[in-house]
Amino acid sequence: MSLLVFLATGFSNLCCDPTASCLAARTMEASDAEPMNTEITPPTSRRRRKKSMVWEHFTIETISGSCTRACCKLCKQTFAYSNGSKVAGTSHLKRHIALGSCPKIKNLEKQQLALTSDTKADGDTIEPTKRRYRTSSFGYAFDQEQSCTYLAKMIIVHEYPLHMVEHPAFLSFVQSIQPRFKMNDVNAMEGEVLSVYHKEKLNLMQVLGTLPGRISLTIGLWTTSQTLGYICLSGQYIDLDWKLHRRMLNFMMVASPHSENALSEVISVSLSDWNMKTKLFTITLDNNCSSHDIYSANLRDHLSNKNTLVLKGQLFVVRCYANILNVVAQDVIASIHGIVYNIRESVKFVKASPAREEKFSEIALQIGIPGTKALSLDVTTLWNTTYIMLDAALEYKEAFTFLETCDDNYNEAPSADDWKKVEVVCTYLKLLYESANTVMVTIDQTANIFFQEAWKIQLELTNATSSQDLMVSSIAKEMHEKFDKYWKDCSLVLALAVVMDPRFKMKLVEFSFSKIYGEDSARYVKVVNDSIHELYLEYVMQPLPLTPAYIDQGEASHVNGNDNNPHTTPNPMGDGLLDFDIFLSETAVNQATKSELDQYLEESLVPRIHGFDILNWWKLNNLKYPILSKMAKDILAIPVSIVGTGCSIFGSGTGSRVLDEYRSSLRPETVEALFCAKDWLQYLPTFTESPSTMFAKLEF
Ligand SMILES: *[C@@H]1O[C@H](CO)[C@@H](O)[C@H](O)[C@H]1NC(C)=O
Ligand SMILES: *[C@@H]1O[C@H](CO)[C@@H](O)[C@H](O)[C@H]1NC(C)=O
Ligand SMILES: *[C@@H]1O[C@H](CO)[C@@H](O)[C@H](O)[C@H]1NC(C)=O
């Protein structure tokens, strides 16, 4: 008996299906509860059931008493199974899956066929024999080409080395699964990777070809161990459905990435590569402060005559927000590095043994420290961990001081003055830390979210520089200097973006500027107000400069209906209401016509409800503000932070990253294919859905 139960459980573990394990668990419960019964009854159908592989596809449902039906896991159709003592057997169930009468399996097969034919140069020529083989074995068939494609995708997505195709252990693993699989050599595998890349590139190109608005780029620098450079370009855009996307476009090698024109050349090449020369809106760099001005002037010079830049290029070059947070945070941590070192050593000392930790918490308890925070060590490359370490240590400062007096082995305790410094630093690091966290947890990082982050920091730091406390003002001055430069460079872009947020419009700009600039604020508000009006006029003058060949119905009719549009043409379709139009235009003469922008700005603010979706708001108001919504689309798509998925916003390496040895040794085209295809494949449904049991192990 127990052997049978063991077999059943063992079996269901093999097929990692929750319902199957559930069944097995029930079997076990039942046999535990009624040992007599199970011993007497001959092996029941329940156990025999498990022997057939069809149970990967069916579950048993009890209809009433001993009458059960088999339910297809895929299409949910049910079939007679057992009726009292009579068991129907499984052949009709097999037929259901094997002969393709299950609609879901048919669909899956179609998808599979589509996948295989996609990878073939000549499209849909699949030999009938192949097709028959496929269906006769539950939709599973070995297909050399398709398996190769999967292997290439696996190498791309998981960053496995191309040379894994020569790794003996991997080879024997593959042989054990499918002896007929012929493993590619490294070169052929490289070709396979390139073909995955080219196929995905075509798909993305089609998407970008129908973009309703413009695209903004982010630029990241990578270096190799041989000091060659790679420039990584990603594009961020909002699609027809008002969804924000970011896709890697190119990963190109440049001999000297820091040279004058390298960047602008790469950008030009990339834009023509993707057929988007007229679509460029802004460029976001993650350079540090010192080199930003040089880069941006250069880029403006080189690219401005080739592109129609908005606002004479004032918006053109944006600096990465995460990068400025990192620079400021790391500088201020570095400014007290001696103290940080002592604190790190102190924490290490306390955490060295459980006995010490216990002693330390006793001391803390006696002194009356609440002990809400836990001491932790930092990872020096992630400044959030350093902040957390300092912040926690600060709470125990008296305990450290006390420990020094009673433990001769410990003499790293910071002085009272040092602790004061740490306290001030933590006060301002906290601002950066919280801001970075807010940005990090925001999924759709539309440009409007950054203004609220930046102005608070600017205000606090500005305020602190004039503090009476010399220590506060000197630390704040250092931090403020860098941040102020960022604010000067980027506050206009950030402000324009927040104006496009119907919850704030000009109001938040007016409010925050009055705090930051005091009496001067009107002047700064005017700059934003003038810019937004100027920008709007540019969109009015060229109502649809970049629209693809088609315009969707709603937009077209509304552009025609807009009073402010100098290109207004009568409805070409002629809806028989010409008289009405004349009537309208005559009666409207006296009413001052307001631009969409002024209408928008004058309307009351949208309430700040939790979970407000700005892109959805614009999508819904697309018809009301046909021109303004285009402008909003471009502005909101500006990538203000360059940190992409998978990178840490707290990492020191947002400035430039280093390519590992293996990738540095590959040909540049291959490196580009690996990086870009990895980025693109993550958005394909294939890699987010759990693999279907379809292609699992169905052999009778
Ligand atoms: C068993 O099936 C027969 C028809 O195949 C049906 O007439 C009978 O009612 C069923 N018995 C039970 C207990 O469901
Ligand atoms: C900033 O850039 C300059 C020149 O590009 C470089 O020398 C400097 O080390 C960089 N500073 C930081 C903090 O990355
Ligand atoms: C500015 O600093 C002063 C003290 O220096 C403080 O009282 C005030 O609350 C600060 N204002 C803001 C907005 O932080």
Ligand SMILES: *[C@@H]1O[C@H](CO)[C@@H](O)[C@H](O)[C@H]1NC(C)=O
């Ligand atoms: C913004 O500018 C427009 C005209 O350019 C003007 O009518 C409006 O009053 C200004 N608004 C603010 C808040 O300055």
Ligand SMILES: *[C@@H]1O[C@H](CO)[C@@H](O)[C@H](O)[C@H]1NC(C)=O
């Ligand atoms: C620091 O940031 C990284 C990712 O950016 C995160 O994984 C880690 O948990 C953070 N550490 C702390 C202590 O917040």
